């Protein structure tokens with residue numbers, strides 16, 4: 261206390277614990293040894309204590325793209341009524357085991373408990389409920405009993421967008437056939453997100469329940485190759501496209517076709533399919549998004565030394581800060597403000613060299629985020645066994661005929677969707693990464709739900725032709 | 729090109745030619761959405777042409793600002809074909825390369841003529857092209873290098 265005793269500190273009164281119940285995780289030394297899930301999940305007692313921190317303000321509901329009923333499902337944990345929690349979650353999201361692990365959790369960024377401490381672990385609590393209820397009890401608890409409307413809907417793509425649409429369409433009684441190019445469902449959640457973040461068992465728990473409602477799956481069927489779009493438009497009452505972003509962007513720099521340069525998506529796909537991508541012992545990853553971070557962490561698990569080269573600053577990376585932190589803890593080295601300019605043979609046979617230059621950040625004259633400018637006098641050349649390029653990915657819309665393209669609105673490789681995810685084309689709806697800006701799982705899930713509502717309105721005549 | 733008007737006429741002709749090039753590529757473009765993108769590019773070049781016409785008529789000055797940022801993205805990209813199935817990424821590369829070539833041309837000319845009105849016009853045109861290049865490079869930075 262100051263001399264004279266004149267200062268009085270205002271006591272801070274909080275009705276909740278400012279610190280989050282700590283989540284048990286594998287340590288970095290252990291985590292790089294295998295593809296075992298890093299986050300262990302809450303025990304019952306931990307979940308209840310964490311649930312106690314929620315003040316039920318409901319602010320998070322508006323921020324979650326699916327508007328999940330967070331305060332109520334958190335209350336179900338306090339009440340120990342997980343069946344109720346599960347039912348609440350399925351109203352807006354049929355991927356709780358998945359989102360409970362990898363959701364971008366925009367909800368947590370607005371949770372007011374975070375103002376004086378850490379936000380409520382909304383995502384981990386979702387996972388807790390999904391993990392508590394055994395898969396064979398889902399049917400009894402959720403009690404979904406789809407009727408039969410006599411209408412048939414085709415869904416293109418079995419990612420979260422397509423499968424979410426399939427779930428809500430089945431609940432409305434419409435027959436659903438999903439056309440999927442790969443041999444399994446899950447989209448990027450299976451072939452992109454690695455199992456140390458999202459184990460197959462968790463993803464399959466969500467997918468199996470959706471499929472149990474009688475969704476017909478046509479695997480190894482690429483629309484545009486194995487079946488044409490026109491056949492779907494003719495043979496079904498409505499079509500929903502959620503084909504995602506599967507084409508890796510090319511760096512378009514000299515030497516990029518070098519055999520030791522691989523696309524990040526390809527590396528992740530190989531690993532997801534249980535194959536060894538053969539990356540060697542030292543790897544450079546180019547990029548700062550989800551794919552770059554996962555490719556780097558996967559490479560660590562395959563035993564490689566990993567350096568990420570990123571054009572901008574850490575704070576500009578599109579990847580989740582938590583993932584960046586975990587990657588660094590696992591020994592991934594990040595070189596910021598590094599711009600690759602050329603790929604070439606390394607001196608040692610079988611290796612590859614990359615020439616890159618340092619960048620200075622300059623303000624964008626048009627008020628956008630600062631932009632990196634190459635400093636040509638500060639160039640470096642480093643050698644690696646493999647260079648993994650992960651600078652972004654785009655869509656492949658070649659399955660849409662030229663005539664149909666004329667009718668659809670596509671900008672920068674993405675569909676522009678109208679109300680209820682409808683397009684200008686009769687009975688055609690679109691959603692997921694190929695139609696939204698955010699390109700995350702929960703947005704795709706919400707797009708699928710929204711489209712299902714739109715398709716249902718269209719099929720029941722409430723929304724005219726369905727065209728926007 | 730010995731007079732200011734001759735130089736401006738040449739520059740206007742160039743903008744016109746590039747606008748027509750994008751418009752014709754747009755007609756042939758096969759990928760979804762590329763027709764609109766290329767027509768946007770064409771309209772952008774039309775705007776450049778109109779700006780230069782206004783300069784010629786004394787209604788406008790060439791780029792008054794001092795230095796235009798050079799992001800140097802174009803300098804290290806490989807050449808790509810302006811084929812019918814051109815992608816958004818490649819369309820931007822074609823556009824950036826064209827702006828860079830024009831910038832180079834006017835800068836070189838500015839270096840070759842003595843101080844005076846003609847030199848100022850070349851310097852002004854070079855800056856215009858640098859600005860156009862920055863416009864396309866910023867789009868490339870934002871949309872193609874989204875994760876980089």
Ligand SMILES: Cc1cc2nc3c(=O)[nH]c(=O)nc-3n(C[C@H](O)[C@H](O)[C@H](O)COP(=O)(O)OP(=O)(O)OC[C@H]3O[C@@H](n4cnc5c(N)ncnc54)[C@H](O)[C@@H]3O)c2cc1C
Pocket residue numbers: 362363364416417418419420421422439440441442445446447448449452453454481482483484502503504505506528550551554659691692693694699700701702704
């Ligand atoms: C490495 C990586 C990490 C990620 N991490 C996260 C994360 O932590 N959190 C998060 O929220 N999001 C993450 N994402 C993004 C998330 O995976 C996507 O936003 C989500 O999967 C999009 O769902 P979707 O249904 O739109 O498309 P996708 O999941 O891409 O599914 C599209 C499906 O359509 C199929 N398909 C494509 N074309 C055709 C065709 N012509 N015919 C038939 N089938 C076709 C594909 O095979 C695929 O199965 C990550 C993505 C990647 C690549």
Ligand code: SF4
Pocket residue numbers: 323324325326327328330353359363364365366367368382383386702
């Ligand atoms: S789905 Fe994601 S954004 Fe929505 S409440 Fe759950 S964690 Fe939050």
Ligand code: SF4
Pocket residue numbers: 313314315316317318319320321330331370371372373380382
């Ligand atoms: S914002 Fe936080 S405190 Fe408010 S309801 Fe959601 S989880 Fe609870």
